Amino acid sequence: MQYSQKVLDHFMNPHNVGKMENPDASATEGSPSCGDQVTVYLKINEDNHIIEDISFLSYGCASNIATASIITDLAKGKSLEDAKKITYEDAMEALDGLPPVKVHCSVLAADTLQTAISNYEIAHGLKEVPNFGKETILAELKKIIYPQVGTDIVTLKMVKYVGFNDGEVMIDMNMMSFDSWRENVAEEIHEHLEKYPEVKKVEINFP
Amino acid sequence: MKSGSVYLDNCVTSPMAPEVLQAMLPYFSERFWFPGSFYSTAESTNEALSGFAHTIAEAIGAQADEIHFTAGGTIANNIAIKGIAGAAKKGHVICSVVDYPDLLTNAAWLEKQGFEVSYLSADSEASIDLAALKQAIRPDTFLFMTTIVNHVVGTIQPMKEISEILKAADHKIYFHADAGQAFGKMPLAVDDYGIDTMSISAHKIHGPQGIGALYQRKGVRVAQTIHGIKRADNLQPGGLSIALIAGFAKAVELNFADLLGSIRQLRELSDYLYERLLEKIDHIELNGPQGEGRAPHNINVSIDYIEGESIAMMLDMHGITVATGSACASQGLKASYVLMAIGKNHVQSHGSMKFTLSRYNTKAQIDFTVEKLAEITAELRKRSPLYNAIKNQEK
Structure with missing residues (x-):
């Protein structure tokens, strides 16, 4: 698999990895049967809604670990409003690209972050549970x-x-x-x- | 450690023995002649070729004129399967869901040509279902094919039982065997199992890449599928490298000089690897059978809660080459079809690691590999949500 040096760096030495005790919000996406699962934990300042701390766990391949690592870097210190704009393309760009068969890993990482934010917003009455349709x-x-x-x-x-x-x-x-x-x-x-x-x-x- | 310094993927290809290189060199230079007639140069190549064929035939209890040299094991499989089907023209073929891709892709091709194929299931240790084999046999069944040693979990198929079932049928059913993983790893005399055609390959026993052979029992009709000028062989026409054939014969000579001794050595090494793995890593299980029913060079384990591509990449950074059955590491993002067919779940397949050993591996290399693998497992489990969830439950 042709990975960029950035992917390898984040895979070997991921940032913000580990389980967080008492997070303000968390989300788990993916499933072991598909070979990848990511959990994102958030600590959020209640007054200014800044993501003060973030960490992740990842079951998956090198790009799965690397994209989760980079997504936590991108979100850390951002307001919820700004963090909501982070996409999988941002993660890919920050990693100098991914092989096509591995793009879904970056989608999973970005998705997990967005679900964690959404879970926080729902729990704190910042938004309604969206209607399914x-x-x-x-x-x-x-x-x-x-x-x-x-x-x-x-x-x-x-x-x-x-x-x-x-x-x-x-x-x-x-x-x-x-x-x-x-x-x-x-x-x-x-x-x-x-x-x-x-x-x-x-x-x-x-x- | 430099890359490839601990090579544990010998079932894919193996390092060439230095003696093999020496044996090939004269045929690359002064003795470059093709076989043929009339010229003394061609005559001397004829003589050399028949000597090489003899060496290889002897290793499988066959006659020299039953050996066809081919450009590798896959070509040998194609020549045999398509050739036997071509001679039969129509009818029914049996193989199994755990066979090597060479057999399965040929089976799929036969189906497209109008032949019918039955795929036998296998048990949890990848041994094919013999009762199903008996039931699958039809009046128009003309071919049964199997992978003697499974390429993923090392299972040795019950060859004796298979041959008895085939013999008991009321008409002749040809028996084609892929011996890619079996050749040189177990005693294998074609008459013991009533094998009609069998593929073998040089580079899996420390011979050169690009050369193999097909055993064809006298009297077995194999229609020609490759056409062209006859040089060394009628079923594989065209020029074949005499040097590679010389290297093949040398590799066979080295491997079979003390076959039982080399099997014992490999088994001792793989037993040692398996014991070290169990000692240093928890939540780990063997895939495939344990003991005599398994080829001596194969250990396949699932390491729970972590994924194989990550493990293999980290091992690679320490210069250790090992294979994985993870979907993430495969071109088609699919988990190992063999592991799935023998009842493993996705997590077990994604976390599966296959070590295949050779006589050039040492206990020191195995110690180093297991030590690094234990460190990597601990690190990846620290990152794994599945492992963290299990730890939580244990609390």
Whole structure:
């Protein structure tokens, strides 16, 4: 695997790694079955909403550890408003890039940070629990990276149709039968959507 | 430590023995001639070739004229499988879900050509289901193929039992064996198991890369699948490097001079590795069988709560080369299909490490590897949410 020196540095000597005692918020994303899981812990100043401390745990490959490390660097000392703007592209740029098959690691790290922030905001009455609907589904699908090229499946127009009715999600995909990434993408879709209590069933249709 | 200084991935390819290089050199320079007829130069190459074929045949209890030299084990598998199918024209083939990719990709190709293929399942130690084999046999079954030693977990397939089942069938079923991992790691006489065709490769026993051989029992029909001018062989036409063949024969000579001794040496080394691993690392388990049912050079373990690409990369930074079954380290982001087929879960597969040893490895190298692996495991577990959760529960 061709990793940049920055990725290797953050992998060998990650910043802000370790479990945090009594965090103000935390979030865990990913699943062991997909081979990667990240937990982010936050300590937030109640008055000015600055992220005063942040740490992470990571089960996963080198890029998974490195992207979690860089995301904590990017968020530390920022206000919640500024930290909410951190994307996986920022993480990739700060690491001098990632191989296409590893882009999903940076999405996971950025996603976990955003969920931790959202958990804090909900717990402190700064925002309402968002309604689950088609927009949530689309936002989740936008986090799924097609490993061949390292771009998300919505941007690549691989999602033809999204439906949500009575707890059932229906997705029509535009991926050829000989596409060897079909299984990976389907697994990721299930993982991203089934974590919502509102989702009872996910049906994915390929041509 | 410089890169590759502790090489424990010998099932992929192994370092060439210095004696092999010496044996090849004359054939790269003054004795460069192709085989043929009439010329004394060609005649002398004919003689050399038949001597090399004899050496290799002897190692597997075959005759020299049953050996075809090929450009590697994969080519040998292709020539045999496609050739036997080509001679049969239609019908049914049996292999298993834990076979080497050479066999599985050929099986998939046969399916596309209209042949039918049954894939036997395997038990938790990757041994194929013999009852299923009996049931799978049909009147039109013409080929059974297997990977004698599993390339991931080192399982030695029950060859004797397989050959009895095939013999008991009421018609002839050809038996093709991939001996890539078995050749030189166990006594392997083709007559003992009724093997009809078998692929072997030089570079896995400290021979040169790019040369292998196909054993073809006399009378077994293999249709020609590669066409061209006949030089050293009719099934693998075209020029083959005589130097590589000379090196292959030398490697066989070295490996088989004291086969049982070299097997004992490898088993002692892998037992030592496994004991050290259990001693220094907790939450670790062996994948595949323990003891005589396992090839002597293979140890495959799952290290719980951490991921294999991370482990392998950190070991690599200490100059240690080891393989992993993690999806993250594979081109297709897929966990090892062998481990999944024998009932391991994703975490066990992602955390699996495969050590394959050779006669050039030492106990000192193993001590160094286990010491570094224990440090790496502790470090990665400190970072792992799965391990932290377990620690919490233990409190």
